[in-house]
Amino acid sequence: MHTLPKTPLMFLAAGCGLLAALVGAALLPRLTESDQLPPVGAAPLQASMVKPVSIAATAPPPPPGVPERFRGRIFTGAALPDDQKVVALTFDDGPMPGATPQILEILRREQVPATFFCVGAMIAEHPELLRAVAADGHVIANHTWSHSYRRLGPAAAAAEVKRTSDLIYRTTGRRDTLFRPPGGILSNGPARQAARQGYALVLWTVVSGDTFRGVTGPRMVERVVRQVQPGGVVLMHDGGGRHPTVGALNAIIVGLRKRGYRFVTVPELLALEEERLPAAQVGTATRNLVAAALSESAGRRSQPALPDVRGRLKDAGR
Numbered sequence: 370m371h372t373l374p375k376t377p378l379m380f381l382a383a384g385c386g387l388l389a390a391l392v393g394a395a396l397l398p399r400l401t402e403s404d405q406l407p408p409v410g411a412a413p414l415q416a417s418m419v420k421p422v423s424i425a426a427t428a429p430p431p432p433p434g435v436p437e438r439f440r441g442r443i444f445t446g447a448a449l450p451d452d453q454k455v456v457a458l459t460f461d462d463g464p465m466p467g468a469t470p471q472i473l474e475i476l477r478r479e480q481v482p483a484t485f486f487c488v489g490a491m492i493a494e495h496p497e498l499l500r501a502v503a504a505d506g507h508v509i510a511n512h513t514w515s516h517s518y519r520r521l522g523p524a525a526a527a528a529e530v531k532r533t534s535d536l537i538y539r540t541t542g543r544r545d546t547l548f549r550p551p552g553g554i555l556s557n558g559p560a561r562q563a564a565r566q567g568y569a570l571v572l573w574t575v576v577s578g579d580t581f582r583g584v585t586g587p588r589m590v591e592r593v594v595r596q597v598q599p600g601g602v603v604l605m606h607d608g609g610g611r612h613p614t615v616g617a618l619n620a621i622i623v624g625l626r627k628r629g630y631r632f633v634t635v636p637e638l639l640a641l642e643e644e645r646l647p648a649a650q651v652g653t654a655t656r657n658l659v660a661a662a663l664s665e666s667a668g669r670r671s672q673p674a675l676p677d678v679r680g681r682l683k684d685a686g687r
């Protein structure tokens with residue numbers, strides 16, 4: 370495949386239904402078998418224990434590392450007090466040559482940890498870039514295999530998540546625990562399947578605007594530095610096109626530090642939110658995916674709905 374930045378994702382998005390349908394049937398049985406192992410310390414494995422009754426009846430156990438209250442829920446950011454100035458930078462749609470290595474270099478130089486929501490098809494093309502992300506200690510998260518906005522059936526949607534997860538594991542030896550739906554769309558299948566598999570569904574509090582038409586680096590910097598609040602999650606991109614992100618990143622880091630912020634990963638943000646909240650209380654910035662999806666079912670659409678996401682964020686008080 371050639372290297373025009375936007376082309377692979379557009380192509381894959383267009384062909385996603387077929388691709389997902391093809392892989393879905395093959396991957397689903399493995400998904401249920403591998404994810405239904407009993408916890409460590411349980412009775413020894415027996416053949417009957419690793420055969421799930423049905424994925425439709427029983428969701429597999431969540432991956433490790435996500436606090437219980439965030440599993441299967443939507444997380445936009447932590448509602449931290451004003452003096453707890455932490456923020457998580459996130460990069461979507463990579464890994465991609467021409468952006469990911471440059472972003473890694475800046476993050477390394479500035480000692481800033483980040484969270485990368487990676488597309489499986491991009492990992493397949495650039496596994497060495499994903500290994501570089503892992504080697505620098507950043508968090509690697511799941512952003513589906515093909516970045517499709519189309520509505521997918523349960524098997525195809527589950528395969529979008531599982532196939533990417535398997536490739537992350539085979540490439541880096543790491544298990545992913547966080548999922549971000551392409552376009553922030555919660556109602557077209559993959560988000561629901563990720564929730565069923567125990568992922569935390571991570572959206573954002575600040576849209577950097579790096580994918581907006583005609584956006585400039587200075588405009589992006591101004592936008593991010595002005596809008597970040599304690600516990601915020603910033604949406605940026607290392608994949609998908611020629612964005613001003615690489616050129617703007619250093620000034621974003623400097624600007625946020627001037628405002629007193631330090632940088633954390635999304636799992637660190639979840640841990641801070643977990644510490645802050647009383648036991649048994651669900652965070653103000655998290656909502657049950659099923660309820661959210663049901664409330665949106667009347668307005669199903671096949672295209673990304675960023676304005677809707679902003680509306681949801683406003684609803685969530687962010």
Ligand SMILES: [Zn+2]
Nearest residue numbers: 461462551552
């Ligand atoms: Zn994306």
